[in-house]
Amino acid sequence: MRIFFHAERCMLCQSCVLACQMNSIGVSEVTEIPRDGRPLQRMAFIFSHGTPWVWRCQQCLSAPCVEACVTGSLRHGEEGNGVVHDRETCVGCGSCVLACPFDALTPDENDDRVTKCNLCPEEEIPPCVKACQSGALAYQDPRLFAQDKRKKFVRDQKVHRETD
Template sequence: MDRRIFFRPERCLLCQSCVLACQLRSLGISDVRRLPREKRPGQRIRVEVSRNTPWATRCQHCLSAPCVEACVTGSLIREEGHREVIHRRETCVGCGSCLLVCPFGALSYEADEEKMTKCDLCSDLEEPACVEACQSGALLLQSSESMATEKKRVFARQFGRAHDRG
């Protein structure tokens, strides 16, 4: 399946459960009490507020991904026939060229390891950790096709409200 994470800001509670679940998964820890205070992995998803609206920043796995083109070591790749942009950590030198060209600012630097990191859609799991942890339903795992349909529906609903007002 062409997997994508769809964010519905109207449902987001700003609880940061998605961020914590992602960090725990990236460290291979299942119990939050075992999360080391001294080591925090780079964030693969960030939830912030912009113009009074929650927003989740994560890799969009762009079809024409500028990060892949900018990566001097070839650590960011897209395998033939796959939608996901894959980050091969073992060859990453942490130069940050990928972050500079990413239109979403979706990569982050892990100072402890001197490497960049990004969302990998938890490709080894049935559902990404962030989506599973989101109890409000703000994050959904969908195919690109169903995601486009949902975006059209949301836009039509918002446009209808704006049209009704004036």
């Protein structure tokens, strides 16, 4: 299971980033956000050339960060499920930050270690996906994601033909 992003559905509201940050400091209501809170940067929103994109860990299957990690605190999850980061053994060397093609690992300002998206295992659906109201973020198996796209493709094609 991974988080996928449909750029064409994004409304640029950045609720996902907010939800991620709120989750990182453990609050559930916007009004409860403390003034001095230092949320983790596990997700970043950019808008470039008219296209939105949400940068987040891609949970690569042979992840460069895992290979770059000097202490073994980054490893692959069970059954190839995601990349897991162990904060206890992380020394904050930053090798992974250099290796990651997506800038998905960021320094944790609280304790000089790195942090990354962990797909919020305690939740059934990650908060960022839950917060997205336009359906731009999807939490899906890559195969099902591709399958849905194919279906959409076929459906669109058929609609075009019927209206020809």
